[in-house]
Amino acid sequence: MTAYAAIGRRSFLAGALAIAAARNAVAQGGADPAQVSAQEAPGTWRHALTLLGDPKYPPDFKHFEYADPAAPKGGLVRLGAQGGFDNLNFIVNGLKGDLEGGITQIYETLMEDSTDEPFSSYGQIAEGVRIAEDGKSVTYRLRPQAKWHDGQPLTVEDVIWSFDTLKANSPFYAAYYQSVSKAEKTAEREVTFRFDEAGNRELPQVLGQMQVLPKHWWTGKDAQGKPRDATQTTLEIPLGSGPYRLAKIDAGRSAVYERVDDYWGKDLPVNVGRNNFQTVRFEYFRDGSVLLEALKGDLYDFRTENIARNWATAYDDFPAVKEGRLIKEEFPGRGTGIMQAFVFNLRRDKFKDERVRRAFNLAMNFEEMNRQLFYGLYSRIDSYFFGSELAAGPGLPEGAEKALLEGLKDKIPAGVFTERYKNPVNDTPEAVRTNLREAVKLLREAGYELKGGQMVNKASGEPLTVEFLEFQNVFERVILPFAAQLKLIGIQSSIRVIDQAQYQNRMRGYEFDITTSNWPESLSPGNEQREFWGAAAADKPGTRNIAGIKDPAVDALIEKLIYSTDRESQIAATRALDRVLLAHNYVLPQWSSPVTRTIHWNRFSRPKVLPKYGGSGFPTTWWYDEGLAAKTGAPR
Numbered sequence: 191m192t193a194y195a196a197i198g199r200r201s202f203l204a205g206a207l208a209i210a211a212a213r214n215a216v217a218q219g220g221a222d223p224a225q226v227s228a229q230e231a232p233g234t235w236r237h238a239l240t241l242l243g244d245p246k247y248p249p250d251f252k253h254f255e256y257a258d259p260a261a262p263k264g265g266l267v268r269l270g271a272q273g274g275f276d277n278l279n280f281i282v283n284g285l286k287g288d289l290e291g292g293i294t295q296i297y298e299t300l301m302e303d304s305t306d307e308p309f310s311s312y313g314q315i316a317e318g319v320r321i322a323e324d325g326k327s328v329t330y331r332l333r334p335q336a337k338w339h340d341g342q343p344l345t346v347e348d349v350i351w352s353f354d355t356l357k358a359n360s361p362f363y364a365a366y367y368q369s370v371s372k373a374e375k376t377a378e379r380e381v382t383f384r385f386d387e388a389g390n391r392e393l394p395q396v397l398g399q400m401q402v403l404p405k406h407w408w409t410g411k412d413a414q415g416k417p418r419d420a421t422q423t424t425l426e427i428p429l430g431s432g433p434y435r436l437a438k439i440d441a442g443r444s445a446v447y448e449r450v451d452d453y454w455g456k457d458l459p460v461n462v463g464r465n466n467f468q469t470v471r472f473e474y475f476r477d478g479s480v481l482l483e484a485l486k487g488d489l490y491d492f493r494t495e496n497i498a499r500n501w502a503t504a505y506d507d508f509p510a511v512k513e514g515r516l517i518k519e520e521f522p523g524r525g526t527g528i529m530q531a532f533v534f535n536l537r538r539d540k541f542k543d544e545r546v547r548r549a550f551n552l553a554m555n556f557e558e559m560n561r562q563l564f565y566g567l568y569s570r571i572d573s574y575f576f577g578s579e580l581a582a583g584p585g586l587p588e589g590a591e592k593a594l595l596e597g598l599k600d601k602i603p604a605g606v607f608t609e610r611y612k613n614p615v616n617d618t619p620e621a622v623r624t625n626l627r628e629a630v631k632l633l634r635e636a637g638y639e640l641k642g643g644q645m646v647n648k649a650s651g652e653p654l655t656v657e658f659l660e661f662q663n664v665f666e667r668v669i670l671p672f673a674a675q676l677k678l679i680g681i682q683s684s685i686r687v688i689d690q691a692q693y694q695n696r697m698r699g700y701e702f703d704i705t706t707s708n709w710p711e712s713l714s715p716g717n718e719q720r721e722f723w724g725a726a727a728a729d730k731p732g733t734r735n736i737a738g739i740k741d742p743a744v745d746a747l748i749e750k751l752i753y754s755t756d757r758e759s760q761i762a763a764t765r766a767l768d769r770v771l772l773a774h775n776y777v778l779p780q781w782s783s784p785v786t787r788t789i790h791w792n793r794f795s796r797p798k799v800l801p802k803y804g805g806s807g808f809p810t811t812w813w814y815d816e817g818l819a820a821k822t823g824a825p826r
Contacts, residue, residue, distance in 0.1 A: 257463030265814020273690030296430025
């Protein structure tokens, strides 16, 4: 049951943070690109970047294996989304929600990641990339054919303006590019990013995933002659450079994207066989139940089903499923990790004591939820990198991981060295009673007492009450039984469900007690961890450090992770970070599944090979199949 779309990947469906790189490098006056390895010494022009070994694809590759170059172009695909939208400027809104996931498709990035490799990426706007010998800068050389949809060339000035504007106005990018001191023009088609220090191995690729924005459009005037302002929300359709343009919007209800037939990058190897639909339409629905019924009513085409009850009961008796016109299908979730949780607002005094936070976990009966609500389809999350090799193991820390933790011994809980984090288990009535007694004990130690069946602060007499803030009413059925358990230990709770726009505004100002969020993780975590858990992000409006974590050990381990020199040290730092975050009970972990469950109308075909780390690959590598559509019925 995923509450939010993930930050990051340039896709209509949100995904994990992507890393990007460059293609077809030709050293100025130097070697032929076919003879240049991506892992050459620093200072060499490269066609690709990777954090592990060598890239899979050589400089002369024709297309990704999971893209079919014979895929037909054309047709309509309709995507459903819950909520609405009141802004087309992702600079100030961040990469949140389905509109922004779509609107980023109108822009290009310097690089494009490969989703059948964990750490490699190849060129898009950039035709070459070069890391300085001292490791303190990276240079990208732009393709001369890159252009905006109005025909103007895409320039180094656009890249520099985009970097400066995003870093100055977006909390996410401010944290992501924290170690980048400046971007400057170093040749006619070359832009160089300078770093504060060497050793941040991921940073060159992180910069490659930046969406490049049109400086001349954003600094120009709108149709009414009013100067545009990149720091303000807008419903003016923006100018792009990518495979799609935003053709039409009905504010808050729908957005229509049309494929750009003369798109300058359509023949690049990273794009061959991709972006096959002529029209992509987002339809917005305020209510989750209506969104489900809209799929059955054939108002949109593809749904990722994150509600176990729906997967188990909502489709099997539906005639279109029995007839094969509506397809239920699971895709493996390979390689990535996730933390999804109830998030405590640590900025509020009542949640500053970790014993209080642990008491909430003791009171939550996941086992009963899984039986009664989730049909046994979920597993309890016990790691910030759950489902990946980066999760702290079942044993105690050892080797390089232990050495890192010992260096911070005075800053971390002693229990990190003596016990592995475990969620409470409430699988029997006896276990439930034992855990509730333990929760009351911890609350008393934290300064609370039971009076008349209510938990109150001994010093102030203030009752311990909480409000769960959500924008999906589906969470009511999860929170209500949790609230009943909390009531048994004297905690009064309520749930408030508001529309998505209000929710976004509340979250930007951290106006909540407890909410639900998730943090999808790539196989190569890095600079984004500063924005997820770093102290510098805790008080900035709109960051992903929703909890408000400020912990010197966490900050130190994030830096160790970012500046790790090889895979072994990266894994050790990530696992150490995982243990420290878990030990503080900053969040109350929820649940996850090893597969992605989807249901779609049978109008589409896809390549025989699916991306190893990209799930279904829908809709980027799928295409409209007229033969299937004739049997199923054309979309309306």
